[in-house]
Amino acid sequence: MKKEFTITVYTENQIGLLNRVAIIFSRRKINIDSLNVSPSEIEGIHRFTILINETEEVVRKLCRQIEKQIGVLKAYFNLDSEIIWQELALYKVPTEVIQEKAYVERLLREHGASVVVLRKDYTVFEVVGQRQETDKLVEVLQPYGLIEFVRSARIAIIKDSKGFNQKLREFEYREPGEEVIENEYLNQQKEVFTY
Amino acid sequence: MVSEELKEVKKDTALIENISGSEIVIRSLLAEGTNVVFGYPGGAIMPIYDALYDYQDQLEHILVRHEQGGIHAAQGFARASSKTGVVFATSGPGATNLVTGLADAMIDSTPLVCITGQVFAHLLGTDAFQETDVLNITTPVTKWNYQVTDASEIADAIAKGFYIASTGRPGPVLIDITKNAQLQKIDFEGYQPCNHIRSYKPKPTIRHEYITKAAEIINQAKKPFIVFGQGVVLGNAEKHLEHFVNKTGIPAAWTILGAGALATDHPLNVGMVGMHGNYGPNLLTNECDVLIAIGMRFDDRVTGRLDKYATNARIIHLDIDPAEIDKNVQTTVPVWGDCAETLPLLSRLVKENSHNDWLKRFYDCTKQEIEKVIKPEMHPENDVLTMAEVINILNELTNGDAVIVSDVGQHQMVACRYAKLNTSRCNITSGGLGTMGFGLPAAIGAKYGAPDKHVVAVIGDGGIQMTIQEFGTIMQFGAAVKILILNNQFLGMVRQWQQLFHDKRYSFVNITSPDYVTVAKGYGIEGRSISQREQLKESLQTMLNHDGAYLLEVMVGKENNVFPMVPQGRGVSEIVLAANEI
Numbered sequence: 001m002k003k004e005f006t007i008t009v010y011t012e013n014q015i016g017l018l019n020r021v022a023i024i025f026s027r028r029k030i031n032i033d034s035l036n037v038s039p040s041e042i043e044g045i046h047r048f049t050i051l052i053n054e055t056e057e058v059v060r061k062l063c064r065q066i067e068k069q070i071g072v073l074k075a076y077f078n079l080d081s082e083i084i085w086q087e088l089a090l091y092k093v094p095t096e097v098i099q100e101k102a103y104v105e106r107l108l109r110e111h112g113a114s115v116v117v118l119r120k121d122y123t124v125f126e127v128v129g130q131r132q133e134t135d136k137l138v139e140v141l142q143p144y145g146l147i148e149f150v151r152s153a154r155i156a157i158i159k160d161s162k163g164f165n166q167k168l169r170e171f172e173y174r175e176p177g178e179e180v181i182e183n184e185y186l187n188q189q190k191e192v193f194t195y
Numbered sequence: 196m197v198s199e200e201l202k203e204v205k206k207d208t209a210l211i212e213n214i215s216g217s218e219i220v221i222r223s224l225l226a227e228g229t230n231v232v233f234g235y236p237g238g239a240i241m242p243i244y245d246a247l248y249d250y251q252d253q254l255e256h257i258l259v260r261h262e263q264g265g266i267h268a269a270q271g272f273a274r275a276s277s278k279t280g281v282v283f284a285t286s287g288p289g290a291t292n293l294v295t296g297l298a299d300a301m302i303d304s305t306p307l308v309c310i311t312g313q314v315f316a317h318l319l320g321t322d323a324f325q326e327t328d329v330l331n332i333t334t335p336v337t338k339w340n341y342q343v344t345d346a347s348e349i350a351d352a353i354a355k356g357f358y359i360a361s362t363g364r365p366g367p368v369l370i371d372i373t374k375n376a377q378l379q380k381i382d383f384e385g386y387q388p389c390n391h392i393r394s395y396k397p398k399p400t401i402r403h404e405y406i407t408k409a410a411e412i413i414n415q416a417k418k419p420f421i422v423f424g425q426g427v428v429l430g431n432a433e434k435h436l437e438h439f440v441n442k443t444g445i446p447a448a449w450t451i452l453g454a455g456a457l458a459t460d461h462p463l464n465v466g467m468v469g470m471h472g473n474y475g476p477n478l479l480t481n482e483c484d485v486l487i488a489i490g491m492r493f494d495d496r497v498t499g500r501l502d503k504y505a506t507n508a509r510i511i512h513l514d515i516d517p518a519e520i521d522k523n524v525q526t527t528v529p530v531w532g533d534c535a536e537t538l539p540l541l542s543r544l545v546k547e548n549s550h551n552d553w554l555k556r557f558y559d560c561t562k563q564e565i566e567k568v569i570k571p572e573m574h575p576e577n578d579v580l581t582m583a584e585v586i587n588i589l590n591e592l593t594n595g596d597a598v599i600v601s602d603v604g605q606h607q608m609v610a611c612r613y614a615k616l617n618t619s620r621c622n623i624t625s626g627g628l629g630t631m632g633f634g635l636p637a638a639i640g641a642k643y644g645a646p647d648k649h650v651v652a653v654i655g656d657g658g659i660q661m662t663i664q665e666f667g668t669i670m671q672f673g674a675a676v677k678i679l680i681l682n683n684q685f686l687g688m689v690r691q692w693q694q695l696f697h698d699k700r701y702s703f704v705n706i707t708s709p710d711y712v713t714v715a716k717g718y719g720i721e722g723r724s725i726s727q728r729e730q731l732k733e734s735l736q737t738m739l740n741h742d743g744a745y746l747l748e749v750m751v752g753k754e755n756n757v758f759p760m761v762p763q764g765r766g767v768s769e770i771v772l773a774a775n776e777i
């Protein structure tokens with residue numbers, strides 16, 4: 001059965017790696033729902049967060065293909081239940097509508113929107129939340145002259161208390177030539193984060 | 196008093212030379228032990244060729260007639276010699292001509308380092324003359340690729356390239372060097388080989404509990420069966436395989452790229468698996484209770500329909516590439532690691548055994564195959580020559596010591612099925628990609644990789660015409676390749692499928708040929724064409740004895756088919772021995 005999976009990939013900061021990772025999906029005609037790439041907490045290491053809708057078997061195979069690429073340190077995959085995830089959405093609305101219609105302001109408050117920029121002609125709100133929430137506000141604002149909307153890719157953090165930081169630091173301090181125990185963890189996902 | 200430390204510094208500074216990026220390329224290759232390069236010059240790689248001019252006595256350069264020929268030659272060289280093949284090509288069309296070879300080397304795990312010239316760095320992205328986005332074109336077909344825009348990166352990139360190409364599961368690497376980097380002069384402190392990259396793990400850690408588990412399963416097996424592939428050859432694990440097979444008494448079959456890793460006349464070698472493999476190993480795949488796959492990747496040409504593959508077996512898969520485990524066939528025990536390391540560990544734990552009743556089943560199948568297929572092909576009742584009898588006599592004359600390089604098609608299947616092979620690295624063929632045109636250039640490279648052996652290129656009348664320009668390379672550099680054209684006047688393999696699966700609607704498969712002997716003569720290559728059985732042995736002997744390259748064209752039956760066959764979409768045990776069984 002297809003489910004939503006979040007794939008987390010740690011890579012070197014190298015030109016061309018984004019392409020190497022992306023073509024693993026496109027070659028298999030798999031759509032990437034969202035993709036975020038940014039520097040991690042360790043200098044020189046980047047973190048990809050990739051959202052796809054696929055079966056677990058396919059996702060496991062994709063992760064092995066990703067890990068195989070030179071420049072990739074590690075690829076993990078998780079179900080939504082295993083992660084805390086958020087997206088950031090920005091909404092541009094005419095300022096006059098908010099001023100005139102008090103209930104619009106109430107609506108915005110109800111959706112946890114906060115003001116980023118306030119101008120005479122328009123106001124920009126932001127909402128941090130999950131897809132349904134940010135989608136909902138688009139729907140709500142549409143009749144009031146929503147000028148522009150943009151949403152970031154998903155970013156996610158692991159629920160397990162240990163997380164990746166420790167593991168990443170190990171990469172950083174690893175002496176050349178020493179064996180790294182990895183790969184095997186793909187087979188026992190559940191235990192990955194207890195390590 | 197000058198301190199010891201400063202003396203060291205003095206020594207170091209003495210080694211620093213101010214040289215061009217191009218010269219660093221050549222020095223780096225020499226430091227890696229490269230002694231032959233297959234290449235073709237052009238504008239964007241001219242500085243490297245200029246540097247090469249001064250190193251001709253140390254680094255032999257074979258000027259091919261087309262870059263595709265160059266990369267196939269490097270592949271043949273690598274596969275015959277176990278060294279990394281090196282290719283030079285210029286930017287744009289030179290680089291794009293490498294793509295087929297890169298894809299071929301990628302899927303067949305062949306270690307290559309390709310160096311392409313690129314336009315000046317400041318012209319990148321401007322659609323400059325002969326600029327193509329080589330990195331992005333080649334990303335899916337390289338194990339690693341990298342663009343160098345500064346001379347200071349060259350030595351490191353080449354070191355990394357050789358390390359990546361040759362370790363773990365080998366593969367092709369492409370390094371694209373902009374012209375300014377080639378021309379730039381820098382202080383060169385000497386070449387440092389690479390032996391570690393933190394984000395690249397050539398060999399997965401061996402899990403001993405899996406070895407133990409695998410041994411347990413093997414020890415209990417009633418009908419165990421081994422299928423080995425090129426992983427055994429790439430890991431130099433042939434002896435370990437032989438020991439394992441001998442100790443356990445398990446019948447062993449091979450994939451097309453595993454050919455020769457266990458001598459073909461070893462009593463436990465039960466033949467080739469796959470679409471045109473032998474009858475027994477295909478049929479009995481579905482009877483075995485344990486399948487031990489060693490260094491192979493369950494290609495669809497091997498497995499046929501997956502849900503009808505190894506239906507009664509628990510699967511033990513030994514492979515160095517974790518991405519291969521469970522990719523196509525779900526394993527019971529994944530034995531990650533280089534089989535040169537895992538096989539000896541496994542051998543220690545398995546008990547000495549024999550499986551004579553089970554082995555006899557394979558022999559019984561062989562008898563049936565001999566009766567229905569092999570005998571009629573080897574000893575036809577009419578005058579028309581068959582491909583099989585040509586290979587059979589070749590075996591007789593070479594005694595299995597030649598390197599057989601084949602192209603793609605019926606002749607390839609016949610060559611692989613019938614060639615007698617005493618050792619590995621003697622059967623070079625395009626397995627995964629099935630690249631027509633591979634044979635001739637790969638044979639040229641193989642001759643450089645195995646100069647003391649006879650190299651026989653078995654090629655169809657279609658494939659030879661795809662890269663026939665490499666006759667020019669043979670002419671100029673004298674590679675003593677024996678070119679054996681098996682001419683059936685058809686694109687035989689496609690014709691076979693049209694006959695069997697498209698109601699004999701022969702759509703554009705009758706291909707005409709030039710007078711090959713005359714063409715060869717034009718290139719200074721001696722040759723002969725025959726069509727009579729009486730001429731066969733004597734002409735093959737002449738070909739082998741001839742001092743230098745030789746072309747022998749054998750006119751064979753036009754509409755012979757390769758059998759047995761596992762028709763596409765069927766299970767391996769649905770293998771048929773003749774057309775009327777389909």
Ligand SMILES: Cc1ncc(C[n+]2csc(CCOP(=O)(O)OP(=O)(O)O)c2C)c(N)n1
Nearest residue numbers: 604605606629631655656657658686687688
């Ligand atoms: C580059 C390329 N183009 C097309 C094919 C498809 N193909 C596979 S076998 C074959 C026929 C080969 O004919 P020939 O070289 O005469 O060999 P034969 O099968 O007759 O022995 C063709 C066209 C291929 N494998 N490679």
